[in-house]
Each structure stands twice: as C-alpha cells, then as structure tokens.
C-alpha cells in the first residue's frame with residue numbers, strides 16, 4: 001500500500017489528532033513497513049508520538065488496526081503504549097508512544113540477538129483474555145493447507161505475534177520492543193520461535209544456528225518436533241506458492257529461508 005503524506009490527510013482528521021495531543025510541530029514519514037497507509041512520527045511540544053492509520057474503506061487494514069488496539073493493553077511489557085484511537089473523516093488512526101530505537105539486526109553474531117530473545121521470553125509468558133478478538137492461527141491457513149484437517153496441530157491459545165520480521169522489532173537502550181500487532185493470533189506456542197527461526201535464516205543464519213538460538217525458550221523446548229516439521233513445510237509450500245503471484249508480500253529471501261528450514265527439518269528425521 002502506498003503511504004500517504006500527513007498533509008494529504010483530511011483536515012478534520014488532522015484536527016482530531018491535534019485535539020488529542022496538542023499542536024504538531026513537525027511530521028516525519030516512516031518508510032519501513034507497508035501495510036498501513038499512514039505511518040509517521042509526529043513531533044509535539046512534549047516529544048514525539050507514532051501515528052499509524054488507514055482509510056475505513058480498507059476493511060482489511062482497519063481490522064488490523066482494531067486488532068492492534070484490542071491487543072495493546074495485554075502486551076505492554078513488550079510494546080509501546082497505545083495513546084489514542086481515533087475514527088474521523090473516513091479514517092481510523094492509532095497513536096502510540098514513540099519508540100526511540102532502530103530496526104533489529106538479525107544477522108549472525110549480531111549483538112541484538114540476546115535482546116530479541118529476551119523479548120520472546122517475555123512474550124511466551126503473556127496471556128490474552130478470551131474476550132480479546134484476534135484470529136485463530138490455524139484458520140489463516142485453511143485456504144492453503146493441502147490437508148486442512150492437519151491444521152489442528154498448529155491450533156492453540158498462545159498469544160502469537162506472527163510477523164516477527166526485523167522491521168517489527170525495535171532495539172532501544174532498554175531492550176527490544178515488538179511493534180505491529182495487526183496480525184495477532186491465537187495458536188500453538190511454538191509458532192513464535194518458529195517464525196523467528198525463519199526470519200533469522202532469511203538474514204543469514206543456517207537453520208541449525210537459528211534453531212540453536214531458541215534453545216532457552218520454553219516454547220521451543222516444549223515444541224513437538226513433528227509439529228515443527230509440519231509447520232516448516234506448511235510455511236515453505238504456502239510461501240513458495242504465493243511467490244508466484246506478482247503482488248506476493250514475501251521477499252525472496254524469506255521464501256528461500258522457509259524452504260531451507262523445511263529441508264533442515266526433513267534432514268533431522270534421518
């Protein structure tokens with residue numbers, strides 16, 4: 001989705017934001033990410049806030065913002081606080097505490113890796129009340145799985161981020177902050193570390209190295225190898241198939257990584 005400039009937003013929406021926060025001194029667009037039509041840092045008298053929004057007509061994007069707003073109070077130990085949730089002039093807009101941080105470095109030997117794993121360890125202890133409306137992870141795959149009945153293996157009630165790409169992990173002086181909870185789901189606990197494994201492989205780790213980094217996480221220690229193998233090939237086959245569509249959302253490195261991981265899991269069966 002193309003990003004929109006702050007100045008191009010409806011003036012009533014811009015006013016609603018300023019009613020909430022006070023006058024905006026300067027805006028700084030953010031190029032990282034792609035799903036939200038608006039992603040910008042607004043500088044105020046008391047410091048910056050991060051604004052993220054989409055037109056209500058875009059039902060998919062709006063549903064993601066709804067989800068992100070609903071989940072925020074339950075994931076505050078790993079994410080910035082939601083400060084405002086506005087609907088005005090046909091737009092939905094969320095304002096978050098600004099994170100003074102940078103994109104995580106997922107490459108081998110990176111000093112960020114421990115920090116990222118600490119955030120994952122915190123995440124695996126968080127619980128989402130049953131009343132919070134997020135997606136069921138297995139349901140998201142039902143159009144793609146070759147044998148839909150097998151999807152029950154990745155079902156569960158664990159809180160899953162599901163988009164742990166390095167752009168969604170901000171490294172600060174006091175730890176990693178996970179942002180972008182629009183695709184939060186409930187599912188099997190092993191999905192969080194497994195998704196991180198695929199992303200680490202995409203950034204240069206071998207599958208063996210990426211998996212070794214997960215060793216201390218309970219969600220990894222308790223993972224059933226058969227389910228890891230199933231998830232690895234589900235991700236690999238689905239993303240490879242999706243990659244044939246010109247508008248596919250995954251980078252080639254991530255598709256390659258998923259295939260590599262599935263092949264590694266297959267080797268472990270020998």
Ligand SMILES: Nc1ncnc2c1ncn2[C@@H]1O[C@H](COP(=O)(O)OP(=O)(O)OP(=O)(O)O)[C@@H](O)[C@H]1O
Nearest residue numbers: 032033034035036050080096097098099167179180
């Ligand atoms: N609270 C925050 N403070 C500072 N920067 C942030 C904050 N939240 C997000 N960002 C930055 O803005 C980028 C885009 O935000 P986010 O990932 O939430 O939206 P998105 O465009 O929907 O992303 P994607 O397309 O990756 O799903 C992030 O990659 C991150 O660099």
Ligand SMILES: [Mg+2]
Nearest residue numbers: 033167168180
């Ligand atoms: Mg993002």
